[in-house]
Amino acid sequence: MTTAVATSTGTAAVTPRSNGPSGPAVWVRGVRREFAGRQVLAGVDLDIAAGEFVALLGRSGSGKSTLLRILAGLDTDATGKAIVPERGAVVFQDPRLLPWARVLDNVVLGLRARDARAQATAALAEVGLAGKERAWPATLSGGEAQRAALARALVRSPGLLLLDEPFGALDALTRIRMHSLLRDLCRRHRPAVLLVTHDVDEAILLADRVAVLTDGRLSLDEPVRLGDVRTRANPEFAALRARLLAELGVADDEAEQVDTEQQDGSGRGDIERVEGR
Numbered sequence: 010m011t012t013a014v015a016t017s018t019g020t021a022a023v024t025p026r027s028n029g030p031s032g033p034a035v036w037v038r039g040v041r042r043e044f045a046g047r048q049v050l051a052g053v054d055l056d057i058a059a060g061e062f063v064a065l066l067g068r069s070g071s072g073k074s075t076l077l078r079i080l081a082g083l084d085t086d087a088t089g090k091a092i093v094p095e096r097g098a099v100v101f102q103d104p105r106l107l108p109w110a111r112v113l114d115n116v117v118l119g120l121r122a123r124d125a126r127a128q129a130t131a132a133l134a135e136v137g138l139a140g141k142e143r144a145w146p147a148t149l150s151g152g153e154a155q156r157a158a159l160a161r162a163l164v165r166s167p168g169l170l171l172l173d174e175p176f177g178a179l180d181a182l183t184r185i186r187m188h189s190l191l192r193d194l195c196r197r198h199r200p201a202v203l204l205v206t207h208d209v210d211e212a213i214l215l216a217d218r219v220a221v222l223t224d225g226r227l228s229l230d231e232p233v234r235l236g237d238v239r240t241r242a243n244p245e246f247a248a249l250r251a252r253l254l255a256e257l258g259v260a261d262d263e264a265e266q267v268d269t270e271q272q273d274g275s276g277r278g279d280i281e282r283v284e285g286r
């Protein structure tokens with residue numbers, strides 16, 4: 010998928026993209042989008058290198074999903090310039106599995122390779138769903154359904170994985186498992202990733218870089234320097250977390266409240282399911 014977003018002068022902007030290993034997977038300059046006269050994106054610049062994992066944070070309504078949809082080619086009314094790789098794949102918060110198709114058929118759908126079913130079976134095994142090939146989507150837990158959505162994305166060997174709050178609807182324990190799965194999958198497949206999330210901890214634990222969208226632009230864009238210790242115990246974790254929360258306009262006492270709610274589950278409603286894995 011190569012997305013060329015129209016420039017402000019109305020001409021398509023196709024900028025040649027380097028296909029070398031160090032070429033960017035995403036190259037965005039001056040992207041703007043308004044809805045009914047309200048400027049949601051007001052000139053976003055963003056680069057994502059091949060194989061790089063970028064998390065995008067921002068207050069509710071700041072335009073994170075809008076930017077992701079533009080990169081996915083799902084919103085073609087923006088202006089500015091955006092170049093993305095040949096193959097992009099999107100995973101949303103809602104797994105969007107077709108209810109009338111079995112899990113394997115959901116993953117196979119649209120694949121043209123002769124061994125598509127074998128590839129889909131392997132992808133399901135990779136996300137921990139071996140044995141669920143013939144299951145109906147309605148019989149899957151929330152975490153399992155999201156694993157199937159990840160398999161459907163990865164089987165297409167995307168150069169760019171666009172993740173829009175993929176774990177937002179999952180309970181805390183399933184979310185931890187999904188973080189670990191996503192880390193493993195990224196290590197093996199090395200796609201560039203743009204992860205839209207509300208969860209500051211998730212962003213720091215998973216990403217190589219974290220960006221914050223404020224008033225239609227990236228107000229902060231910094232590398233995550235946690236080295237090999239990707240845990241909350243790393244002092245760098247707390248320092249970056251504090252910077253990000255400040256950028257998001259969350260005061261320290263409010264952040265503590267969020268921590269407490271996440272630990273006792275009171276901020277997320279019932280913990281319904283834990284995957285059997």
Ligand SMILES: Nc1ncnc2c1ncn2[C@@H]1O[C@H](COP(=O)(O)OP(=O)(O)OP(=O)(O)O)[C@@H](O)[C@H]1O
Nearest residue numbers: 044045049067068069070071072073074075076207
């Ligand atoms: N198709 C649309 N028509 C009109 N307004 C829209 C449309 N899509 C998005 N918006 C508006 O654009 C703004 C940004 O929406 P967007 O979904 O990108 O924000 P977000 O940062 O992803 O929010 P959240 O974190 O709450 O999901 C919101 O005010 C939203 O109402």
